[in-house]
Amino acid sequence: MDHVVRHSWIIQLCIIVMTLVVACATVPHSGRKQLNFMPDKDLDALGARAYSELLVREPSCEDQEVKDEINKVANRVSKAAEEMDHPGFDWKVHVVDRDIPNAFCLPGGKIVVYTGILRYVKNEAGLATIMGHEIAHAVARHGGERLSQQLALNGISSVGSEIFRNKDGKLDNKTKVAIGALGLGATIGVLLPYSRTHEMEADRIGQLYMAKAGYDPSEAIHLWERMASIDKHPIPVWLSTHPTDQERLRNLKELLPEATKIYDKATIKYGLGEPI
Numbered sequence: 071m072d073h074v075v076r077h078s079w080i081i082q083l084c085i086i087v088m089t090l091v092v093a094c095a096t097v098p099h100s101g102r103k104q105l106n107f108m109p110d111k112d113l114d115a116l117g118a119r120a121y122s123e124l125l126v127r128e129p130s131c132e133d134q135e136v137k138d139e140i141n142k143v144a145n146r147v148s149k150a151a152e153e154m155d156h157p158g159f160d161w162k163v164h165v166v167d168r169d170i171p172n173a174f175c176l177p178g179g180k181i182v183v184y185t186g187i188l189r190y191v192k193n194e195a196g197l198a199t200i201m202g203h204e205i206a207h208a209v210a211r212h213g214g215e216r217l218s219q220q221l222a223l224n225g226i227s228s229v230g231s232e233i234f235r236n237k238d239g240k241l242d243n244k245t246k247v248a249i250g251a252l253g254l255g256a257t258i259g260v261l262l263p264y265s266r267t268h269e270m271e272a273d274r275i276g277q278l279y280m281a282k283a284g285y286d287p288s289e290a291i292h293l294w295e296r297m298a299s300i301d302k303h304p305i306p307v308w309l310s311t312h313p314t315d316q317e318r319l320r321n322l323k324e325l326l327p328e329a330t331k332i333y334d335k336a337t338i339k340y341g342l343g344e345p346i
């Protein structure tokens with residue numbers, strides 16, 4: 071009996087080790103190894119599905135000028151991400167007319183910006199900082215990594231495209247885990263924070279993307295300084311789990327020379343761009 075138990079335990083361990091070996095991916099620019107057993111196409115399908123649900127649920131911005139401005143910056147930064155890291159996303163941008171400082175990029179390149187974020191950005195380069203950061207989360211597959219961790223913790227081995235398909239319209243636990251992991255928590259009340267590692271990584275990669283897009287990467291530091299100076303009560307949802315201001319600024323200052331090299335080589339330079 072003991073013999074059998076020991077054997078099944080060893081087999082289980084082997085399966086776990088093999089899964090970890092197979093499921094390890096490398097994050098661009100940071101070189102960090104990540105555990106991610108979510109296939110990219112499944113993750114992108116989840117992102118697309120969540121995006122179309124959001125389009126129905128959230129009020130669209132009707133101000134064409136605002137939409138054009140956000141689209142312009144988002145398109146430049148996503149193009150830079152494609153040129154640098156080739157995620158091959160089907161990019162889409164949606165602007166939600168709500169006065170909350172929120173923005174995210176779902177797996178597969180579905181960018182959502184809330185009009186409430188605009189009061190903090192000051193100029194196109196400030197907006198490009200936020201776009202770069204959110205796009206970096208998607209390209210670095212932080213959602214897949216977080217989902218893998220959460221599913222493993224919850225003992226769920228696969229989700230595939232079955233997620234969201236509840237006949238009674240209610241969310242089951244598996245779906246809640248997935249939605250939280252994808253960063254949609256703010257809109258459905260299940261918030262699963264990105265880790266510090268993810269945040270610092272997104273700052274780093276995002277700064278490279280904004281520089282490649284032709285925006286002055288030193289503005290990333292100024293944007294976060296502006297953020298640091300605002301009264302954080304209540305803390306904006308998308309900021310609440312981020313690293314401390316000092317940590318973030320130190321990180322961005324350290325990375326500035328690398329981003330500046332990329333900016334110097336950019337074909338078109340917009341500097342700070344238009345004021346917003």
Ligand SMILES: [Zn+2]
Pocket residue numbers: 203207264268269272
């Ligand atoms: Zn973030």
